[in-house]
Amino acid sequence: MEVGYQIPTTALVLIGLMLSFTVVTTWMFRRQKTSADYYLAGRKVNSFINASAISSDYLSAASFLGVAGVAFLYGFDGIIYALGFFVGYIALLLFLASPLRKFGRYTVPDFVSERFHSKNARVLGVIGVLFVSLFYMAPQMLGAGKVMGLLLNMEYGTAIIVISCIITVYVTVGGMKGTTVNQLVQFWILFGAMFLLAFIPFVIKGFTYGDVVQFISEFKQIDPATGKMFDGAAYTSPAYWLTNLKDTLSLLLALMFGTAGLPHILVRFYTAPDGKAARRTVIYVLLLIGMFYILSPYVGHVIRYVYLQGKAMGLSPHLGSWLAANGKNLAVPVAGSYFGGQILMGIVVAGAFAAILSTVAGLIIACAGAIGHDLVVNVLNPDMPESTRVKVARTASIFIGLLGIPLGFLAENMQIAVLVGLAFAIAASTFFPVLVMGVWWPKMTKNGAIAGLLTGIIGSFAMILGKAYLPTMLQFKNPGGFVMLIAFAAIYIASKLEYAAKGEAALPHDTKEVMAILHGPEQS
Template structure:
């Protein structure tokens, strides 16, 4: 990569133009819709400061990004503490902050299934994956999955799985970003999505993993501080009594049901329902399937797995998971309080409800409105800027993992047979970044009305059904072969995507087909598609009698020694 000063200047100019155009729209465009928010200049000022700050980080990072290793993994020079905070930043996405709090506000206790599901995946990574990933991998999880197998087929599968998961995950982030900027600037939704997509491309194109990591670290600190203040403000209102907070939320839900014309008995039942299960997941199979997706999907998310290659050793990889788990667990406790706080402070405040009785900006904006309720315009500006940072950092990480799958796994390894030079690999990565940015904008516009936490759960289901089984079996089962891994992985991938498309969440809610017409009745396909993925790997490996199968099995001992001990894994750079 050439000296980046001109690149950084171009980035600054492009972002400045974007910010200027956004301000022009915000200040001068009367779009003629009664539900448009008035321009919030305090929030916009903080938003602008954050954009300038991240552009400065990008300029600094561009000066340090001189090779493919720098671009993909920050040269392996991130410490365990820094990486743990960055992983937490990656994981505390728009789905976590905006989506979970919105789900808790809507469904009460049931919304907690997201927090629990997202969190319990981390022990799987801690005890089964973190050290092995760091010892076996280089840039992507395909390096690990293909360690002892024939390279091209496994990498084609891994890149396919990565890109599908990235696409679904990007939807949630872009929807959250679009709704947030629409609320903040008073813009049309699609314009907001285009602005966010453009800024994200600037950060990834010029700053790579170094910029992405530091944006994630700073964002994680700001988000933890802001969410702590919101949760403490809610609890302070109830004398720091969770019981009083829950009782207040039940009363408000009951009162709203009465206002909607329900009988006293029915209204009381609706109010009490937020303290028990059943509002979101309707049957045991859906609950199990949904929980499996959230738990095992974590260990198959390419942008999370990629973070383990940014540290210099397996010891630092374990530290990363320890720190990340602590921060994430604390944050999810806060989102639960924020969700119940939104019932109390937001649903009863006419300022946040439009003429149709719907939350302004959509249900995903519950946390943003709560910030306004407890801290006024200044805190609203802070939380809006932090939420934008949250989305931007996660989208950048996702885009980076998708770009690395195309440039490193497909181009460098499959097309060039491992002989691609760093400059051409970086060029392909940047072209892919632009393509993924355009795809993210398009998908963000199409899925505008979806709950973003739910959209992320679909990405988790695909990751759990395709990436996780291949990674798990290739590392831990000697009998796994190239043929078994590829066929089983593709079976899990295709099944999960197909069942997702014909499920009520996409077939009815997104594609507009009539209620009850969905071919697959459950919210999440994971119970079925993950089982098919594992069975496919097992059966086709057992049936594989090719010469390649013998080579695959003979390579297991060397793989096991390296994965457990790190011998042969790392030089000073960590690669």
């Protein structure tokens, strides 16, 4: 253990209480008679509870640790992530929340398959769900490993294994009901932690945003975190925005519209009682996460302000070294320790754990639905009895949960918000075009849906993992916006070609009825 390091007992106590609550809740909701109970909590979650659970699901390690971390590391440019993450919910409210709930199925592949009557579209939807969710899970495990290292001086690999096992157990046993109650509590823990992190420096210490930014803008020195000259003027101005418009626009489009394509977020709208409740839920979510995204960039800038002054601000060598080595991911817990000692550190670390637990739980439920409901039941064995379907759901949850271990190892040296941004890129280019066109364009055909899904999956895969092999003009830091536009074009062209060849026969036979359900009044 590092010399001079003390285990923050307050943090351990708070995390222990939160985990104890999780265990009790999981045990209370261990019985699920049907797959609808397991995946959707019986479709009976009220708007405020659902909004808190969705906010907890959405405010992942990327939001709780990553946004402030990017603001700490890159300054003004880090605010782009907060802006994109927030605006995405407006697109979700306008285009998808109510129609999807009115359609009344279990998962995103359900919608694609039953809207166009295609098993191939369902299988592609399952691939898309897994692709998005596993990319999203990796940075959550990264956040868990880093926070456990700061908290207990624990080895990164050990932390990944412990956290993965905890989450897998409570999701597998509690299903969506247990997960929803846990996420409700976890949201208010993480929101309260971020509120305190902003309240103490702003109100008690008097660190106004203007004073902080002015000091940083005039500061120049070698940055221990990067080994390069730190130019405060560049840090506090939108340099990246102005010098690389292509990458910035693609990133913003990915963050904004990727939100409306995230499977673990979309599935929660199926838990609402009806379309009105789904719309009301999104409005509550906008209020909750809007307040959060105002606070988190401020915290990132304030801890950079403290870091630059170092000894003059009383920053301990231990916390200074953590910021130099891991500020991109650990600015928030370090800020907690600096501004509030063990007590605030405990609350903040509990908030970070809450963010990680709730998001990974939502991802496991979404992936279990894709594997258990969409693939095993609807493609391989439609006549499977309900009791067996619940067992399949639990088995799929265990499989996905344990995948978090290798994903955490692969993500160890990456930045959380940047990695989550890539998951948003896949969601924006894979699901958002297909869902929006499927909901709002009556002349979209089965071939159009398949073309859109294939373009999104293959395009994002190639441009993220095969970036080094592409021409310079096709290399994006985040290709989501670019691939999304191509996917929209693929849907339109493929649908037009099929319609030209087959006429009205190219359209699903029940298109008018489906459109009436999606955009008509609530069904009684």
